[in-house]
Amino acid sequence: MSTSPANLGLYLKHGEHCLFPTDSSAEDIARNVIRLMDDAAPARRLGENGRDFVRRYLSRDKSAARAEAFYQRLSGDEGGRG
Numbered sequence: 001m002s003t004s005p006a007n008l009g010l011y012l013k014h015g016e017h018c019l020f021p022t023d024s025s026a027e028d029i030a031r032n033v034i035r036l037m038d039d040a041a042p043a044r045r046l047g048e049n050g051r052d053f054v055r056r057y058l059s060r061d062k063s064a065a066r067a068e069a070f071y072q073r074l075s076g077d078e079g080g081r082g
Helices: 026-038 040-057 060-075
Strands: none
Touching: 026 040
């Protein structure tokens, strides 16, 4: 469940990795949670896809590599360590 498609929402897909409520109201969020509690198959699929997304794009190694590349670009040293 995500309350806003901002930031990660640029990459996450509604119904594949998460559920975005249509209006971010408490009622809409509750409706999505109840939907997942009532039907284990979509909940399981979203959970598996969400974990896969995190492993692929948000792991510690991936985040560190992106941060290092960013700072290298800032410093003008795009050739790597050395």
